[in-house]
Amino acid sequence: MKLGSDSLADLSLGAVFLATGGGGDPYVAYLVAQKALETYGPVELIAPQDLDDDAFIVTVGGVGAPTASLELLPSLDEAVNTVKEFEKRFDRKVDAVVSFEIGGGNSLIPIVAAAGLGIPVVDGDGMGRALPEAQMMTYPISGVSPTPAVGLDYKGNAREFHSSDIFEFEREIREFALKSGGMVTSAEHSMTGKQLKAAIMPGTVSFSIELGRVLRMNRGNAHRIFEPLSNLFADSIYGDIFHLYTGKVIDCSSKIIGGFDIGEASIASFDGSVEPLTLTIKNEFLVARVGDEVIASVPDLITVLDYETSTPINAERLRYGQRVTVYGIGCPSFYRSDHALKFVAPRCFGFDFDYQPIETLASRAVPSNKKSMEGARAESPKIVPQENSQ
């Protein structure tokens, strides 16, 4: 499948949805990818199963402080040059590139590299969503070594990394980023096609494009979009999508602790008939509770849409009074193994409970998903479409 610049807007929109409140604004990455595909032509999006077992693949993306890249813009050739530097230093020809995470701007960087190098980009990623730390990627969880790796700063200065410990590597490359303007591009977690097939969230790039398309084509309120979304997710590596709640944000607090946005948001049903839903936020939406009962938690996906337009809302943009719909989606099965949960379970984020799959939790909290949909629909007010003046 060829990926051209006409797919990028949908891919970006889908990536914001899958970022579950985190991931930042992908606009600059979108501009770079747009320019790359216009300059070099479309790239081949290759399915993981179509890779040769001995093909050589590296992951590529930005590492550092997103705020720095508001001023220190990426260059068109930065991702390309990072991979070239990797090839030169470690004397390996790279056959394809793949992304760290589908949620947010890093979903687009491998496309930029692939376009400039004339090699395919793998249809998949290392998270299937957005998560804050490198050890949470499927690649290290599967035993792929983060190194040898190369970081490239905006000047084209390269630095090699050789630590095989993911935590040590993460610390080293973040230090490099902070000393080099705040943001660097990294080529890391190299692997063979065979390794990749066992270590990837497959199909997430094409899925994100399709998801963006569904969101764009079905503009309207969040209940109208449920059915098309439900059909889309049912046929994917994700599981079912569950309507967790529809209501109004009644409380929203957040602060930044140790580089992370930590916060909580409460959402009350429009008529006050149902107990409020509480979301716990740490860059992403991590836990949804009704009363004391957890109804969805990381690594399952919790996404918040603007009720009237079905636009996914970034956690830092969540505000008092917004009318929202909260959906929960089962994470890909990769994250549900006992081994993977050692890295992505609620306890890894400081919560004091074990992971339970959303299909177990949601069915307990809401007797029948279908019924809750109908109930929510009955109480949903008629909203007159609004003119946006800006």
Place this chain on the structure above:
Amino acid sequence: MRIGIDVGGTHTDAVLLDGDAVISSVKALTSADVTTGILEALEHLLSDSGINESAVEAVMLGTTQFTNAVVERRQLSKVAAIRIGLPSGEGLPPMLGWPADISESLGNHVYSIHGGTLYDGQELAKLEQKEVEGVIGDIKSKGIDTVAIAAAFSPMNPQPELEVARQLDAAIPGLNITCSHRIGRLSLLERENAALLNASLLKFANRVVDSFGSALRQRKLNCRYFISQNDGTLMDAEFVRRFPALTFASGPTNSLRGACRLTGLNEAIVVDIGGTTSDIGILQDGFPRESNIIIEVGGVRTNFRMPDLLTLGLGGGSMVSEDGTRIGPQSVGHRLVKEGLVFGGSTLTATDLLVAAGKVDIGDRQKVKDLDSQVITNGLKTIQKMLNEGIERMMPSSDPLPVVLVGGGAILVSENLDAASEMHIPEHSGVANAIGAAIAQIGGEVERLVSYRETPRKEAIRKISEEATQRAIKAGADAETIRIADIEETTISYMPDGSTRVRVKAVGDIAPEESER
């Protein structure tokens, strides 16, 4: 005494104020040349009140002309865009992602050169003299007379922008230049866009300022005059000639400020209901709450200081569905006086509902006497519901705030809004925007990225506040009256602890005329 004038798309509103007292007010139609409408409004004000021109100390003007010029792509000059940030951003030239029609209006003259600063204050790259000279030569040979300059992290370190501006100015005398650090906040692309839009308006700004000045003199008003900007503060004429884009969204801001003055409330929700839309904004400490999101002006992403507004498709001319359960966003707008039922037209509008319910007396009530009472009940409920929901979306917390209704469409609200702690429809609410212009103060704002580890918080804020104060004085504020109106601190994620973005705004009254600047 002061005169406030607000030039909107349809109406030119004006008020004459003596202190807080409204001596005279008028609503005139906006003329195609703008000046005629202003003169007409001034004529009414002065002859109605019998006030002598010499008693007027200052005239304040709010205008949508610059916003409309961008939206309609009229009056825009060709601009050369110079970005200082290479080697970062290589391959991503200025104006990338702009709608084609507006980048063509500006001529697509884009340059990228080495230089700029990093987040930690280190040099991003050295300015290269040869590059700078190359750009100057090219601009000269193309005969471009307007330039926008944007450097990475220029709000923290404006030197690279200033150096390139200095060289340009020396090489091409009379060049119009906008430096991005004077106009926008952190986020290079949006700040660069803001500088470009501003630069493209510079020549038009000269014409607007000149014609406004001559209109005043023609009416024998020889006093000073100011133009209001989007944060509710004023610019003097010379400042507007350099920063016309800072007038964007000053209309809604003036409404909010006017509502503040008319009610004396510093914390309130203001609903400005016009013919087609209702703008809901928040007064915090007497000034509009500002939006923190990317705002597009004419399809171009910018990060101007703009009031945070929720616009609902509900106004006096909004069309009503057959059963009354849906109102707007379609509207007959200013054709209400022809097309509304009570005016003999055939369109059921929101205004007709209020007349039919006996809440207001406009037009011919007989024309709506047969309207189904269920439709009226539904319609009034729909109006209340739309406004209540809009207000709830804008409320900063669950504590209800007073609601102030302004604008000609305020009649649509027939009973208390549940979301309001109390309701105000002040006298002269129809010209709140002109009052907001008349009472505006002078402000200065500075934004810096600082490390509290290196500079203790108190010291950092003191320094930035001093800079903001100096900026306000330079813009024409009376040093005696300046106060710090707002301090905003944002911690930066994924950065070493203590990295904080600090923004400080100082405001003060207009300096007495004789004071030196």
